[in-house]
Amino acid sequence: MNIPKKPFAAGLTLALALSGQSVLAHHSVTANFDTSARHDITGTLTAFHLRNPHSQFEIDVVEADGTVSQWLVDWGTKNDLVRRGVDVDRIKVGQEVTITLVPSRRLEHVGYARSLVLADGTAIRDCGYAAFRDALVSGSELECEEPGR
Amino acid sequence: MDRLHGPPQLFFVGLALWLPLASAEPADLEGTWLQLSNATAPIHLTPAGEAAVADYVPLRDDPDFRCQPASLTNVIGIPDPPWEIRLHDDHVEINFEYMDVKRRVPIDSELSLEDAPYTVTDHPHMGRSVGRYEGDVLVIDTGDIAEGYVTTLFKAEGHPQSTQMRYEERYRADGDRLFVEISHTDPVYYVEPLEMSFEFFRVDLEVLEFGCTIDAANYDHRM
Numbered sequence: 001m002n003i004p005k006k007p008f009a010a011g012l013t014l015a016l017a018l019s020g021q022s023v024l025a026h027h028s029v030t031a032n033f034d035t036s037a038r039h040d041i042t043g044t045l046t047a048f049h050l051r052n053p054h055s056q057f058e059i060d061v062v063e064a065d066g067t068v069s070q071w072l073v074d075w076g077t078k079n080d081l082v083r084r085g086v087d088v089d090r091i092k093v094g095q096e097v098t099i100t101l102v103p104s105r106r107l108e109h110v111g112y113a114r115s116l117v118l119a120d121g122t123a124i125r126d127c128g129y130a131a132f133r134d135a136l137v138s139g140s141e142l143e144c145e146e147p148g149r
Numbered sequence: 150m151d152r153l154h155g156p157p158q159l160f161f162v163g164l165a166l167w168l169p170l171a172s173a174e175p176a177d178l179e180g181t182w183l184q185l186s187n188a189t190a191p192i193h194l195t196p197a198g199e200a201a202v203a204d205y206v207p208l209r210d211d212p213d214f215r216c217q218p219a220s221l222t223n224v225i226g227i228p229d230p231p232w233e234i235r236l237h238d239d240h241v242e243i244n245f246e247y248m249d250v251k252r253r254v255p256i257d258s259e260l261s262l263e264d265a266p267y268t269v270t271d272h273p274h275m276g277r278s279v280g281r282y283e284g285d286v287l288v289i290d291t292g293d294i295a296e297g298y299v300t301t302l303f304k305a306e307g308h309p310q311s312t313q314m315r316y317e318e319r320y321r322a323d324g325d326r327l328f329v330e331i332s333h334t335d336p337v338y339y340v341e342p343l344e345m346s347f348e349f350f351r352v353d354l355e356v357l358e359f360g361c362t363i364d365a366a367n368y369d370h371r372m
Contacts, residue, residue: 031207052359053213079246079357080229129229133183136352 032074033102033112041071041111042098048091050078057099057113073101075113076126084142086126095119175285177322181233181356182349185326187226189304190344198309198338205298205307212297216361218248219298221275221291221316222331222345226302231354234320241280241287249359254280254289262292262315276316291316299333299343311337325351 029035043061055075060068075081081088091097096119101111116124127144135142194202212219225232230246243252252268258281265279274295281288292315299310314335321328326348333343 051362053361077229079359083354136183137350
């Protein structure tokens with residue numbers, strides 16, 4: 001990264017060195033969800049809300065004992081998903097879907113989606129802000145990290 | 150060196166006058182920007198500040214969960230959405246996608262902060278602001294801010310601001326890079342100013358309507 005070596009930028013460079021922190025830290029996701037855990041659910045998509053500041057899936061999941069659990073799964077901001085070219089039009093209510101999610105820290109049957117696989121086996125993924133930003137800076141194609149990371 | 154021995158003071162006075170004029174072109178600020186990096190200098194809290202940080206509970210206290218932008222610093226600091234600067238003769242438009250914060254800052258070196266307008270009309274809790282140019286640097290001073298949180302992001306998550314907090318924002322463009330430094334002075338919660346820095350890069354993206362919906366913002370509201 002070429003940060004111009006001018007007096008105005010010197011403070012930024014120094015502060016980066018002093019803080020040693022991650023560039024990105026989105027507050028609401030880490031506050032609500034255990035990002036160190038992973039959980040897969042498969043069920044019928046009963047609603048898909050594409051909106052800000054978070055999109056949501058509602059999914060009916062048939063449990064081993066035959067009962068149905070209603071899951072609420074958060075996803076990215078509508079504007080970001082659309083801007084990053086995520087093919088949200090392929091997501092249809094009534095489909096069977098498998099979602100890999102990070103679970104809520106407090107609420108049962110609530111999570112945040114990491115990836116989504118449709119009934120035909122194709123995946124829909126949001127590469128995320130960092131990959132989008134890096135692609136813009138370098139003028140390259142947007143590429144996702146490996147699933148599950 | 151001999152050249153300076155005549156009237157050295159005049160040389161430096163002339164240099165001091167020339168330098169700001171030579172770079173006094175803020176036009177590069179105009180454009181749409183996306184965040185590249187951010188940084189927070191070491192923070193020095195007063196005892197009241199330390200108590201406020203310890204008491205912060207994100208899901209209870211973060212105004213974003215109520216579709217309420219916490220502060221100007223928070224809106225500038227959230228990484229994902231683009232935002233734009235539009236320059237006018239007597240004011241600057243700063244339009245953020247996040248939470249649809251639209252700011253109109255008067256450029257008037259004679260206007261006192263007490264007489265300055267609330268520049269985000271939908272959110273007067275974000276304070277009164279007035280701007281000026283120092284060479285190619287846009288400087289915005291802000292005061293009359295409501296008690297709350299200066300940021301819910303990064304290293305300073307849940308750090309407070311009192312009604313005495315003042316912001317000084319400094320914007321300088323260098324080609325397709327924009328550097329923003331924000332100094333927050335608040336004697337109630339901070340021993341020294343809270344200093345944050347951001348680097349942005351110029352993008353060809355549209356600033357979209359955000360339209361925050363409370364159902365999407367707050368999990369407890371929906372459960």
